[in-house]
Amino acid sequence: MSITIVGGGISGLSLAYFLLERNPDLEVTVLEASDRPGGKICSDRADGFLCEWGVNGFLDNKPRTLELASSLSINPLRSSDAARRRFIFTGGRLRQIPETPPAFLRSDLLSLRGKIRIFYEFFAPRGSGDDETLASFAIRRLGREAYEKMIDPMASGIYAGDPEKLSLKSCFPRIYQLEREYGSLLRAMMKLQREAKRTGRQVGPGPGGTLTSFYDGMEAIVRALLERLGDRVRTKWRVRGINRSGDIYTVQSESGEILETDMLVLACPAYEAAGMLGEMDTSLSETLERISYPAVSVVCLGFRKKDIRHNLDGFGFLVPFRESRKILGTLYDSSIFPNRAPEGHVLLRSMIGGARASDLALQPDERLLNIVLEELFEIMGIRAEPVISRIYRHEKAIPQYNLGHQEVLDEIEEALKAHPNLYITGNAYRGIGVNDCIENSYRLANSMV
Ligand SMILES: Cc1cc2nc3c(=O)[nH]c(=O)nc-3n(C[C@H](O)[C@H](O)[C@H](O)COP(=O)(O)OP(=O)(O)OC[C@H]3O[C@@H](n4cnc5c(N)ncnc54)[C@H](O)[C@@H]3O)c2cc1C
Structure with a gap:
């Protein structure tokens, strides 16, 4: 059984690794357009400094990345305690984001009025259940000041996105779910904290966890994967088009090389997948094109x-x-x-x-x-x-999960039904972080073989 993966970022590389873990006899090939696999992960040693040119780390509260690192024999490096202190620049100076309720009351990040408005969150009307933008949700629940000073910069920090376009349900599904379940985020937080005390487990509403990387930077995990995958990873192999004849997919490179495969996974950015699919499925290609970067x-x-x-x-x-x-x-x-x-x-x-x-x-x-x-x-x-x-x-950095993202996912899923053994994964769909990419690759590997 031959499996070809297009895209040698962390999604494609970890998928190849998980597939081989399940069955070492599989014929797995990763096709990477550039001469350097890793995608947005690259740690540049510059005159003794270690500069991350994209990904800086991952949170250690989800197990899969840590498990992968451990099976590759690389040790995680946790961020320092000082890194817990995060700041917002507002009103002409840097102000610390409060970490606890008493610190919130003492903090000057929000005005008194802004703080009181946050407590009104207990009574704010519940959303209709339809998807809404992050901005609309945050203003409705927390008030405009908290939205502008706290939620808007968070959207920049994670998505470099526009909160007036980002979909709450797709970007922060847990927050969406908490409102549905508890009617109020503050009520949810209190209940979850009580639960956490009782069970000793961390169950906060936010992502939680500690930012984690590796001593030699995030690229350490890419290098370790490449070592295991060896010449299964082919660089400078930019896929231009894909087609299907019977049960076999053909993959064509920019230079005209052709490769045949039983199973095909597109683990490259959505706009690239859109280009490749132009001939084979115009409608799927147009759907993928809707994800902006x-x-x-x-x-x-x-x-x-x-x-x-x-x-x-x-x-x-x-x-x-x-x-x-x-x-x-x-x-x-x-x-x-x-x-x-x-x-x-x-x-x-x-x-x-x-x-x-x-x-x-x-x-x-x-x-x-x-x-x-x-x-x-x-x-x-x-x-x-x-x-x-x-x-x-x-130039095309982070996929935006804008309002309507769920419809895009549904359309992709529907379209893929017509193409057995064709799969699409990567950070454009169900989570933009490294943790999500690795988890999604793990699940995909389990569903494929
Ligand atoms: C500036 C920046 C900072 C970030 N910081 C973080 C962070 O700190 N933590 C975090 O969790 N996430 C961060 N992210 C998100 C991060 O991009 C993802 O978590 C993850 O690295 C995406 O991996 P991927 O494999 O899905 O996609 P990519 O890393 O984009 O990999 C896709 C690969 O496909 C290849 N490719 C493209 N076209 C073709 C083609 N036609 N043929 C063959 N190959 C092709 C590309 O060359 C690339 O190697 C950051 C993103 C950016 C841009």
């Missing part, structure tokens, strides 16, 4: 510690849209993980672009660098010259 650039800056007055004591900060700044936020990478900068140096990583400012991410390097330096000066008071700078561009 804004641009995001990641700007890594290394500084001498002595040049920075800011203590960088935390995870970093996000910037609400209403602040009209140009960056989405900045992570204090060298405070999160111990070895991201050489002795006496620090590493910052800023994100720019996203669904509401995609063009900004595509500015020329020098302009991008100047924008970030200006922002870091105004937000953090950093005036120093960086000792290194790296800009990583993602």
